[in-house]
Structures are given as C-alpha cells and as structure tokens.
Amino acid sequence: MILSERDILYDFIKFHNINEQLLIDELMEYSSISYLKKGDYLIKENSYIKLLKIVIKGRVRVYQENEDKEILIYYLETMETCTLSLSACFGNCKSNVNAVAETDATILNIPVHKVNGWSFEYKSWHNFTIDTFRHSYSELIFNYSKLAFDPLRERLLDYLIKNSDQNIVQLSHAQLARELGTTREVVSRLLKKIELEKKIVLGQKTIKILT
Amino acid sequence: MILSERDILYDFIKFHNINEQLLIDELMEYSSISYLKKGDYLIKENSYIKLLKIVIKGRVRVYQENEDKEILIYYLETMETCTLSLSACFGNCKSNVNAVAETDATILNIPVHKVNGWSFEYKSWHNFTIDTFRHSYSELIFNYSKLAFDPLRERLLDYLIKNSDQNIVQLSHAQLARELGTTREVVSRLLKKIELEKKIVLGQKTIKILT
DNA sequence: AAAAACCTGTGACTTTTGGCACAAGCAGGC
C-alpha cells in the first residue's frame, strides 16, 4: 500500500474511532483503494458482492431499477458504507441494487470474508456495523413511509431541499424524475406550478430555491 | 420466573441456538413474559422503547400511521423480534411505528439496557442481532421497491397470496385497504375484477384464492 | 325479531399521475 493510500485508510480509521492495533493491521493488509470516475458503477444489480465498499470521498447513488423505471434508495457520502454490501458480509448474497458514482469518488474496499468476523472481534468494528444498520434501517423506513403517504409534489420539494447546495439544485427535470420514480413531464409541470407560487426559480438544469 | 415461563424462554433459546450458559443465566434473570390479547398494542408511535419485544407465539402487525392512512411495515411471527426495538437497544430512541397483536400472543421482554452489550459479548446473540437486521433490511427494501414499482393490483394479489391460510384470506375489504395504504372502494373494485377473472372467489370477510 | 353495526357493490365524479406529440430554447462543437 503506497503512502497516499495509507493516509486515506487512516482518515477512515480516525473517523470511526478504530483503536485496536490488530484491526488496523488487518485493514492495512487486506484493504485496497479504488478511484471511480463520475458515472462509474460501484455495484450492479444481480452481481455478487465480494468487497465491502466504503465511500471515502465523493457521492454515490444507490438505486433500484425495474424495467425503465428506477427509484433512489439512498446516497452514500463521505465515510459511509453501502449497507447492502455490509449485509452481504454475513452471508454471501446477490446485490439487488445498483450503485453509481455521482462525482469522482475514492472507495475503500475490504474483502467481505475478512469483515465477517471483525464485528465480533473488535468493538469499534462492531459499533461501525451496528451503527450502519441502524442508520440505514431508520432512513429506509422514513423513505418508505414518505413514498406511501406523501404525494409526488411533497416528495419533490423534499428532494430539492435535501439535495440543494446553497439553495441551488443542478439537475435536469429528467434526472429528478428518475430519482423520484416518475416521468419528466410530471416533474416539469409540478416545478412550473411551484415556480408560479414563487417558491423556486427555474433555469436550464438549475432550480433555485427561494427562502 | 414460574415453570411455564421458563419453558417459553427455553423455546427461544433453542430456536436461536443460544449456548452460552452465562447468557442463558442473564436471560433467566432479566427477561419476562407477557401475554397479549388480540388487539392489544405492543408498541405505540412516539413512545420510548424500554423493552426488547420478541414474539414467541402469535402474530403482530407493525405499521405506520399518518393522519387517517396507514401502511404495513411487516408482520412479526413466531420467534421474531421487532427490529426497531432492537435498534433502540443501541441508542435509546422513540418508536415511529405502531405494533398491534393480530392474534393472542406471547411476548418475551428483555430490558434494552441489558441487550446492549450482549451482541459483543455472546456470539449467539451477536448472530441473532445481525440476522435480525439483515433480514429486516432486505425485506424492507423489497417492500419499498414493490411500493415504488408495482401497481396496487399487483400488491393486492401479492398480499393475498402471502397472507392466505390454505388459500383463504379472512379479512374485510376495509382491513385490506388499510394494510395497503389505500381505500376500501378501490380494494372492492379490484377484488371484483379479479373475481371476474376467476382468480378468486369473494365471500363475507373471506377471499378464496383459486389455484 | 328488531335494531345496530358492519360489510360489500357500484355509479358518478375528481384528482393525480402517466404517456404522446410537438414546439421552442439553450449549449457546445465545428
């Protein structure tokens, strides 16, 4: 492992308060770093998961696909891991989601068969595992009930607020539609209505949220 | 703990291959059994979870509510635990779901502060914890995408098949509608259509699935 | 057995969402 990669690993170790020297040694020995370009796939549906993927830098979109429709499950951001990969560590299983880099990203890879025992051997890894499950699970329940209860308009507004950077969202209507599992026209119309209510301003691939 | 309660606990211990004597002792000391009547609440929304609830016998429906609408999250059946209670063991948190007994039920209760450490101390409890999270998580993702992709008709058919006992479902249309997060009339009409296609036969609070 | 409560069926209407078609606008390359 070259120096810069060691630094990347140390960021992760520090972030999750990993303090067992043995675990750190194992991480050094077995983990590897990969670099994704925007648009690269991290995980594809129906492939077997062999490496636990942890996003060190960048943003990865995890979604499910069904014919021509798709729906966002969650985003992975700095220091987050894909819960489904983690789950796979405890019993090999196929991925039923896709994960694609939304920005250039740095990924820490750990062979799943290594991870398996760690969560009982090392307290800090145990915490990491449990926290990951807890967090993902509650987030998923939240999204599940949003999907069940909220009309599209609410979900769209929510999405815009959550994914804005300085009150700006840089996405086309088509991309928004994909995230929400609907169609471009519906999104365009809803956005237009919301603009008329003076809550947003629309531009080319740009939505400005008015506060 | 009286004898019959001890037997109940032993069923649980056996079912999950718990073999550490120390853990068994702890379970004996701190757990308790409660008996629910059909319709009793196990967990209410916005209450704090203090006991891990494990269903030994019976069937418990876990759902979320939103104004007058509700949606099924999962059922707990024999030897299953409520993942959200389990999650609460690792960091106290409010319940955001309701759980109600669908049949008379026997429940094993364990104080959450006790459970907290077990999953790192005892291998069998660790497995129980991880398996519970894994199972619930994948089930939830499955339901999430069903909700996103499948039209109501498909979800209804699915529900009937999954919840039938010898090809019979004993529920009113109103109850079905609640489970699926829709309204009674919509369910009635869909069922009528499906009956005309000779896939089911409708009766009073009875739907017979034709194979 | 009469009343009350619940269950089912259905017509008519509205709202929400989706699909098609096409026009106009913007952005980058040549």
Place this chain on the structure above:
DNA sequence: GCCTGCTTGTGCCAAAAGTCACAGGTTTTT
C-alpha cells in the same frame, strides 16, 4: 455563424387511484 443534441414547456388524452353517496347484504347485540 449553424447544426446537433439536450432541455424545457405544454396541450391533450388515458389510466389509476381516491371520494362521495347510497343501496342492500350479513352479523351481532339486545
């Protein structure tokens, strides 16, 4: 500039789901 491809706006219609109203069942209670 001018082409090409992507983006946005919108009219029109269709399908899915939700709402209201009401009629007639069945079951339960008294």
